[in-house]
Amino acid sequence: PPEPPDEDKAAIDRMLVLIDERLDVAPLVAQSKWNSGAPIEAPEREAQILDQVAEDAEAAGVDDAFARRFFDKQFEASKQVQRRLHHQWLQEGRSTFADPPDLAEEVRPVLDRLTPQLIEALADMQRIAEVEGAGRYLEQRAAELIQDDFDGEPRDVAIAPLRERFAP
Numbered sequence: 001p002p003e004p005p006d007e008d009k010a011a012i013d014r015m016l017v018l019i020d021e022r023l024d025v026a027p028l029v030a031q032s033k034w035n036s037g038a039p040i041e042a043p044e045r046e047a048q049i050l051d052q053v054a055e056d057a058e059a060a061g062v063d064d065a066f067a068r069r070f071f072d073k074q075f076e077a078s079k080q081v082q083r084r085l086h087h088q089w090l091q092e093g094r095s096t097f098a099d100p101p102d103l104a105e106e107v108r109p110v111l112d113r114l115t116p117q118l119i120e121a122l123a124d125m126q127r128i129a130e131v132e133g134a135g136r137y138l139e140q141r142a143a144e145l146i147q148d149d150f151d152g153e154p155r156d157v158a159i160a161p162l163r164e165r166f167a168p
């Protein structure tokens with residue numbers, strides 16, 4: 001079957017690695033919220049990120065609805081990891097963590113640094129979605145580059161907006 005050009009494969013890999021990096025932050029968020037008792041859902045924080053996304057997406061030529069849906073799914077994947085971990089810790093009767101990361105000072109800035117990189121990667125994905133073989137390559141590499149924690153469910157959620165857009 002046809003494969004995308006090397007350059008497009010590299011761009012897909014970059015996107016998948018960024019998704020994985022973002023998912024890797026979720027356990028830190030979960031730890032800090034476990035200690036503070038802050039809710040997993042932070043709608044005003046999501047809205048703030050989406051405002052930034054709308055601006056940056058326009059500048060990068062990324063379709064606004066695509067960018068919004070993509071980030072919504074990254075939030076959902078992160079919250080899924082957080083909920084699973086809190087559930088696990090509750091079952092274990094875990095007490096608070098000795099040295100949790102600070103959400104505002106340490107954890108959210110990591111996510112904020114990933115946001116513009118993800119938008120650049122989205123601009124590539126928007127173009128590559130039409131390339132023959134891109135969907136197949138995406139599927140294959142997602143399994144290799146993104147963590148399969150919690151039966152790979154957060155991974156599936158995170159890549160759904162790409163899957164929907166990519167040609168098989």
Ligand SMILES: C=C(O[C@@H]1C=C(C(=O)O)C=C[C@H]1O)C(=O)O
Pocket residue numbers: 029040041042043045046049074075076078079108111
């Ligand atoms: C990551 C957090 O938890 C949730 C997920 C978010 C995200 O993935 O960016 C944002 C807000 C919260 O709904 C957070 O509170 O920062």
